[in-house]
Every structure is written in C-alpha cells, then in structure tokens.
Amino acid sequence: MLLSHTQRDALLKFSLNIYNNLQTRHRQRENFVCSPFSIACALATFASGACNVTAKQIFAALNLKASKSRIQDQFSNLLTVLSVYAPEVTFHVANRIYSDEKFAIHISYRALLDASYRTRIKSVAFVCGHESIRRNANAWVSKQTGSNIPAILPSGSVDTNTALIHLSAICFRGSWEWPFDSVQTTRQMFRLNDSKVVPGNMMYQYNSFKMGYSDELCASALEMPYRGQMMSMVILLPDDVQGLRDLEQSLTPANLSKLLASMEMVDNVQLISSQVQDRAQRGSAGDTRGPRSQGLVHAGPGRPLRSIRDRCAKRL
Structure with missing residues (x-):
C-alpha cells in the first residue's frame, strides 16, 4: 500500500480543498490542470523549516496531525516508493528552491529537504542576477518536464525584490493498458x-x-x-x-x-478525444485555507521560518 488510510484521507481532503478553491476561480475557463500533490510537498518543505504557530498552521492545512519528524519520514517514503512503483510508466517528481544569498541556509536543513522531499536549495543573488536566475529556473523546469513547460516564469516575474522561488515539477507519461484503436474513432x-x-x-x-x-x-x-x-x-x-x-x-x-x-x-x-493544456499559474491556490502568518515564504513578523537560518538550526 502506497499510503496509510490516515495519509490517504489527509491528502484526499487537501486535494478536494485545493480543487474547490481553483474551480471557483476558473469558473469562466473551460479547463484547468492542478497537482495537489506538488502543492502538498511544497508546503511540507516550508513546514519542516517553520516553528510554532506557522508550522502548526501549515500542517493543519495539509490535514496532517503526526509529529514533524514522522511527516518528513512519510513524504520521504512516499517519494521513494513512487519513483519505482510503476516501472512501465514514467513518473518523476523534482523540486528546487532558489533562496536569496542574504538568507544563510543551514546545512542540516539542506540535507533534510534533499532526504525527505528530494528538494535542492540554490543560494542566488536576486539583486544583481534576477533575470539570469529566471532563465535558469525556466531551463530547469523545462528539462524536468521533458520540455512540456518551457517558461513557467514569464519576463518580469522575478526582480530585485524577489527573496525566494519554490519550483515543483511532476512529469508523468504512460500508455493505456488497452489502447484505443484509431480505426474505431x-x-x-x-x-x-x-x-x-x-x-x-x-x-x-x-x-x-x-x-x-x-x-x-x-x-x-x-x-x-x-x-x-x-x-x-x-x-x-x-x-x-x-x-x-x-x-x-x-x-x-x-x-x-x-x-x-x-x-x-x-x-x-x-x-x-481531448487534449488539455493549461498555462502555469503563479500564486498560492491554498492561501484561503493555509497559514495566516506572514512568514510562509519570507521571514516576516515573528520570524516563523527562523529554524531554516543558521543561528536557529538547532530547532530543525
């Protein structure tokens, strides 16, 4: 079994919450594509570096009630199993974080994200290289998705005020067990x-x-x-x-x-017979249900992500 009943129910509830939020926003559009699993992984990476109220709010949005270490182990096991679960299809998950170099990321947090969430952090200088960072991020996503998403970050989306970018890429490719015969179409x-x-x-x-x-x-x-x-x-x-x-x-x-x-x-x-293509949407689809603190992607009031930083790494 890929997931325990508790994990399955939590992820299913989170997925429906995300879907309900998105379908309300996209009511006038014909189709949209979303990956609640990617959003859940991204939120969990931040929760692993958050403290106190912020961590509790993120895990509450994910409907996860286990300890932080237990949740990290669950995601690690799930990502490991998924990579080999269905050998006859391609299923690839990759995550990357671009963090401004003014925020010193502790080595233990880097190791935790790599081990539990298959996420790599790259320290960059947005002030002097934001455009090259944007191009690098687009190239990474394009490679991870087999060129299906060539430009997730449009021109102007990254500037000198950017502090952090979290990218999540899922690539799935499979053939039907029983393909449809085009002659029958x-x-x-x-x-x-x-x-x-x-x-x-x-x-x-x-x-x-x-x-x-x-x-x-x-x-x-x-x-x-x-x-x-x-x-x-x-x-x-x-x-x-x-x-x-x-x-x-x-x-x-x-x-x-x-x-x-x-x-x-x-x-x-x-x-x-149909084909669905959806342009990349930036912003949090779960912001109406997720953490209310101002520190989800930057160290705001109360510095809720302080455990990511060097000086408080002992909290990891």
Whole structure:
C-alpha cells in the first residue's frame, strides 16, 4: 500500500480543498490542470523549516496531525516508493528552491529537504542576477518536464525584490493498458450543456473496465488503467448534462472514497478525444485555507521560518 488510510484521507481532503478553491476561480475557463500533490510537498518543505504557530498552521492545512519528524519520514517514503512503483510508466517528481544569498541556509536543513522531499536549495543573488536566475529556473523546469513547460516564469516575474522561488515539477507519461484503436474513432455529436452540442472525435473500444456509481453524487466513475495497471486515471461523470457544478460542490473525501470502493468490471467504453493544456499559474491556490502568518515564504513578523537560518538550526 502506497499510503496509510490516515495519509490517504489527509491528502484526499487537501486535494478536494485545493480543487474547490481553483474551480471557483476558473469558473469562466473551460479547463484547468492542478497537482495537489506538488502543492502538498511544497508546503511540507516550508513546514519542516517553520516553528510554532506557522508550522502548526501549515500542517493543519495539509490535514496532517503526526509529529514533524514522522511527516518528513512519510513524504520521504512516499517519494521513494513512487519513483519505482510503476516501472512501465514514467513518473518523476523534482523540486528546487532558489533562496536569496542574504538568507544563510543551514546545512542540516539542506540535507533534510534533499532526504525527505528530494528538494535542492540554490543560494542566488536576486539583486544583481534576477533575470539570469529566471532563465535558469525556466531551463530547469523545462528539462524536468521533458520540455512540456518551457517558461513557467514569464519576463518580469522575478526582480530585485524577489527573496525566494519554490519550483515543483511532476512529469508523468504512460500508455493505456488497452489502447484505443484509431480505426474505431468516429465523428459524433458531443453535448456540452443543455443547449450546446458540438462535433467531436469519439474513441471507442469493447473491453472490461472498472466502473462505479454514487446515488449521493448522482455520478459515475470510470477507471482507465495505464500499462502495468499500477497507476490509472479515474473519470467522474455526472448524470445530468448540467450537473458538473453540483458534483464539484458535493464531493467529499467520504463519498468519493465510497464511490471508488464500489467500482467493478464492466464492458464497452466510449470517450471524447481531448487534449488539455493549461498555462502555469503563479500564486498560492491554498492561501484561503493555509497559514495566516506572514512568514510562509519570507521571514516576516515573528520570524516563523527562523529554524531554516543558521543561528536557529538547532530547532530543525
């Protein structure tokens, strides 16, 4: 098992909180992509260097109640297992922090982030080299994501006032366990809502897949395994054409877990062929639910991240 029930429930609850926050902001957009796991890892790295109230608030946002050392071990074990969990797909997680050189980072904190979160800290001088740092950061992300994200930081996003940049890259690449035959793809009408129908490429195959249904959510779930069947995609489909918003607002860790547990094998699958591309969004999607202190990414009032610094490294 990748996660304990406690870890799974905590990450699932955090993921739904992030999703609900984002879908409210993106209501007018067609699609968006997010990785709650990346956000959770980033917050955990800061929590590992935070003290007192700030650390408690970050871990509370992550719904994690174990000790700091226990949480660090959990993330370390999870990242280690994930790297080899599904050998027939590519799943790569990498993190990097650019910290202004005026903040002396203790060697023990560097070692902790490397060991527990696979995160490297690079000390830089934003005052005199902010543009080259931006280009270096973009090059790193591009390399980690197979050139799929060539410029996460646009021109002007990094300046002399920048104190810290945290980058998280996840690269996933996999083929379906049972690929769709392009010969079976046909042009059919696809209903977007009650009033709009558009033509679309409909993929089809006759095979056995796991499906489930929730009376509470009025929605179905379909699991599409990737090669090796160690990882999969789960698609949720509301009964009502206009039911997406109700489904989003009704999702909870409990009813989603119940739906996933109810899945059983069925035959015949028909899906709309689609491609989702989302521009990088900067800023914290979890700021309405996360730490309220002013020291999450800089040492503000109360210096809540002081344990990262040399003089208080004994707190690590």
